[in-house]
Every structure is written in C-alpha cells, then in structure tokens.
Amino acid sequence: MAKRRQLEVPSAEALKEIEEGFARETPGPTRRAPIADVAADAALHADPRPLADREDQARTAAEIEAFKDAKARGLVAVELPVEEIRADALSRDRVGLNEEDMAELRRSIADHGLRLPIEVFEPSNPEGAGKYALISGFRRLAAVRELNELSGGQRHQTIPAFVRSPDSLAAAVVAMIEENEIRSGLSQYERGRAAAVAVHEGVFASVDEAVGTLFSSASKAKRSKIRSFALVHEELGDMLRFGPDLSERQCLRVAAGLRAGQSENMRQALESHAIGNADDEWAVLEPLIEAIEGMAPDPSRGGRPRKVVERSAPVRLANKVTMERVQTEDGFAIRLRGPHVNEELIEQVMDRIKYLLEEI
Incomplete structure (x- = not known):
C-alpha cells in the first residue's frame, strides 16, 4: 500500500515567488482583455430600436432608391x-384629327381625367423647340388644351406626362410612330408621309433607311408598300387634301401611276378641279391611273425609277411658286411647281441656269 503524500505549508519565499508570477500573467488595471474591446464596439454600434422599426427604415430606403431610378428612366x-409643351417639335405622323373622336376624348377626360x-x-x-417636346399623345394633349380653353384657362392647366430621354431624334420619332401604331393605327398614307417627312427633316438619309428604322417590325412586303406610300407623299403631298383617306390599294395604284410618269398630269388635274371630299379627289386621279394600267412597260424607263437620294425642303416664293432640289443616283434636278409654272417660265429658268453654268 502506497504512502500518502504529506502536504507541506509553503515558505514565505515560495509564496512571494508565486504572487510575482501571477502578477506577471494577469492584466493590470490599465489593460483590458480583447473580448472587452469587441463588446464595447458592439454596444457602440447597436441600434436600440425594435427590429420592426429597423426593417421599415430599410424598406423605405430601398423604395426611395427604386423611385429615383424609375424617375431617371422616365417611368x-x-x-x-x-403651355410648356410644344406639339410640333417633331413632325407629326398623324395628319388630321377626327372631330367626332376628339369630342368623345374630351368628354372622357372631363368626366374621368386622363388615364x-x-x-x-x-x-x-x-x-x-420649347421646354418639352411631344413624343406621343398628340390627341390627348390637343383635347386637354381645348378643355383648358373652354374653361377660360381655369381648369386643365397641366397634363400628366412621362419625361423620356431618347438616345436620338430618330429614337423619338420611332417612339411616336410605335405609340400611334399600337393605340390607333396610322393610315397607309400617314405611314409613308412619316417616313418621307423624317427624310426631309434630316432625321434619316433616305426613305429606305427611314422605313427600315421606323417600321423595323413590319414584314418585308409591308415595308415595300410603305416606300410606295412615301413616294405618293413626296410627289403629291402638297396637293392631296384627303391623302389619309386613301386605301392601301388606292395608294399603291397612285404610286404605280407616279412611277409610270403621271406625276405632272396628276398635279395639274388636282390643281384644276374643285375638290370637296375624298371621293372627288379619287375621281380626279383614277382616270389617269387607269390610262396607264395594263399598258406594257416602257423599256426606255429601265423598269425601275431612279432612286431619290436626297430631297430638300420645298421653298415657297411670294408668287406661290415652289422650288425643290432633288438628288438622284445620277445627278440633281430642280423641281418647280405652282400656278405660274408653264413652258415659257421654264425656258426662262433654263436660260438663266445656262448663263450661270457657262460663267463657272
């Protein structure tokens, strides 16, 4: 059986040595353990509010950022x-407004507001171009302005609007046409007119580019038709009073007549007849179209019209004569139109041009 070890009382020297070692290993009153620093930092940054309040604040901050982003994107x-909105900063694709439709729209806005x-x-x-330029909503803006006038300027002074940031003028025109195509389809003539006007104003370099961009979602066959509608506006736009009333087939027949060389005959006929409605206008054009329908194509015309590369905006003189510069693939032409344009005047113009060219 092993002997139990006897406990001995340490000496004074041994106790002093133990105390000195303990003092070396234990932090003094000016030092803190690392865990104390962590606890103090956590207490400093702790949010004393209830969890529900903190969640509400986080949600509100996120909603504010989302609102700022939506506003920046025009949503x-x-x-x-x-009065700060200019409706004609962009040439409108829609030619006219139906008064019956406008009266219905005014009643709706007056009763229920603009939806x-x-x-x-x-x-x-x-x-x-004004502080704000209109992209879409021409009819709605016109209706609100009319209601404002009817109220003597007391009501309908403002209108709700999305302030967009289009990348270019072309993008703004595309947005305008897309909105009208979706809400209330454009007539065949208005589609062609939109493309032709966009070219005349320098938004696009050619009708092909304008049609390809403005009606990119249309089929190839439909884009081809729109180019024909654009030709109708280019050749007869200043003469047609009821162009938007032309059907697709009528527009295509007019375009075919123009390609066959009936442009001047059509213009003279429109100018010399009293036209009161769309039927009168078509009655003037149809005989000229029928005169060339069914005829064999003229080989001298090459089967395809010269492509118009660029067309200047018409210049109207005080005597009602209109001048227009046309650039085709093979040169330039100056087109003169008006009540005073006749063979004698053309001869005088040719003599002046000849004199100018010989002086170069």
Missing part, C-alpha cells in the same frame, strides 16, 4: 403645364 409621370400620360422629352435647343 414616373409628372404634371407639366400644357394615360403623354410622353415628352427635353430638347437640347429649348429656345427653338
């Missing part, structure tokens, strides 16, 4: 004074 409607905001953008030249 938030704002109230704009109607769908218009679209505008801030042009880079506000001194010329």
